[in-house]
Amino acid sequence: MSDALETAREVLRTEADALIALAEAMPDDFTRVVDLIEGLAGRVIVTGMGKSGHIARKIAATLASTGTPSMFVHPAEASHGDMGMIGSADVVLMLSNSGEAAELRDVIEHTRRFSVPLIGISSKPGSTLMLASDHHLTIPALPEACGIGMVPTTSTTLTLAMGDALAVALLRRRNFKPEDFGVFHPGGKLGAQMVRVERLMHPNVPRIDPDAPMSEALLTMTAGGFGIGAVVADDALMGVITDGDLRRNMDGLMDHAALDVATRDPLTVPPGMLAAQALALLNERKISVLIVCDGPKPVGVLHIHDLLRAGVA
The missing domain is CATH 3.40.50.10490 (Glucose-6-phosphate isomerase like protein; domain 1)
Structure with missing residues (x-):
């Protein structure tokens, strides 16, 4: 030695x-x-x-x-x-x-x-x-x-x-609390981990009427660019349609209405959640995108790429 x-x-x-x-x-x-x-x-x-x-x-x-x-x-x-x-x-x-x-x-x-x-x-x-x-x-x-x-x-x-x-x-x-700590550490990786979902989400939610035909739902999802659509009635989220839902319902897909294909009671996050917590949920569920809801109302879309670009990982 x-x-x-x-x-x-x-x-x-x-x-x-x-x-x-x-x-x-x-x-x-x-x-x-x-x-x-x-x-x-x-x-x-x-x-x-x-x-x-x-x-x-x-x-x-x-x-x-x-x-x-x-x-x-x-x-x-x-x-x-x-x-x-x-x-x-x-x-x-x-x-x-x-x-x-x-x-x-x-x-x-x-x-x-x-x-x-x-x-x-x-x-x-x-x-x-x-x-x-x-x-x-x-x-x-x-x-x-x-x-x-x-x-x-x-x-x-x-x-x-x-x-x-x-x-x-x-x-x-x-x-x-951690969020209090984040107030004094807005820069760097630590600051990124303290950022809340509302800072990183996209406010334009691809909304689909529950009775809309899947041909219309597909156009809305494609225009949104997130690979997800929010099925909304009376400003409340009824379900979400993802690329996975499309594959699972491929047989006779175009004969269905949007709500028939959607996943009911989907995982969502509130705008006030820490971005690091949202990232943990995405990783745990092995998904890449979430709808952000303020109560029942969808207010944004959060994609894993937004979190990674912000340095939350």
Whole structure:
């Protein structure tokens, strides 16, 4: 086994053990912090210096994407004008493993002067940060995974995990749903999966009267271009005719009326369904097209190609 591979496994085991230790010794203030943020009128201002600053940016982004208004403020920039980003309705979440980073002191003093709640994340309970904080999310003081005790590895992993724990606890408190998540992720593959059927469906439904002869029904289906026709009476869907229905009724097909050939009580989807759920139905039934119904009324046609083009797969 190579030295590099053994080192990698050692690092991962060290950090994994640290995460377990954190899970078994969560700080008493954690629930109080969740309560505070849940009822917050303003934003969570996340700040930290150096490697803690990089972790702070990620925590702020995770909170914001899961329904908790949040932003990162660089502590050094705060000392030169950005302190105005911290409002009286906000709460400050400050990250520092040592709790003694000099650049944090102006922000700490600002929170004390203007009674802005301060939440500290640090492994040093007696540090300047933790002594000044209103709430303490203390992480275990465990060895860094670097082997020389200086490179932020275990400590940053624990801090990041604490931020994830906060975000997930808050989203569960708020009953945050996949569609809520999609509001904050409109781009890329994730955004495509959160799109609803109504965004991708074709509004022109090939409508066929139940008593229409099949010669007329075939013309309507061909003109629609979807390989499907909706048999509709009084603005309500009675059935659908697909290419499969045509093949199953080939014997004497032209002697039948549309409703005789149609599949009664067909599978439909509502316009508000997530596109990813509609795709799962198409795959499960091994079909390529669906009628979209708002109650009994057909309002659109959804084809699997529309879902694939939108990147829903």
